[in-house]
Amino acid sequence: MGNAVPSKQPKGPFCLALVIIGVGIGWLLSAQDIVPRINWVWTLGLAMVGIATFVLSGGIDKLSIVIGPFFLASSVLSFMRQQQRIRFDTEVPIMVILIGVLLLIAQFSFVPLPRWFVPPSGEGKNSGKR
DSSP states (O other), X not given: OXXXXXXXXXXHHHHHHHHHHHHHHHHHHHHTTSSTTSOHHHHHHHHHHXXXXXXXXXXXXXXXXXXXXXXXXXXXXXXXXXXXXXXXXXXXXXXXXXXXXXXXXXXXXXXXXXXXXXXXTTOSSSTTOO
């Protein structure tokens, strides 16, 4: 009973439930005009995808280190744009730079491969050579 989410059960349904709850909360905030200028469904949806990436992958790997932070940053940038703190023509270049930096970080050897990745057998050493 120590863990709230048993490790042997799939994490997908748990993450889906969190995403739905988060989007619902954001939608409710918009519907009640608490923060009417924010599209909470979109903004929280982006953040939940970023969080779900780390949860479903079991931590940081070459895939989650790109997708997770990208969606989290996209959520923050979307919020800032909707609050008119940045413009769209500033948001997009920041996202392009960010995805490039994250792809570069994923190339480092200290970032592990995803657990589900199985390298192709027989390729790499002599492929393409005759």
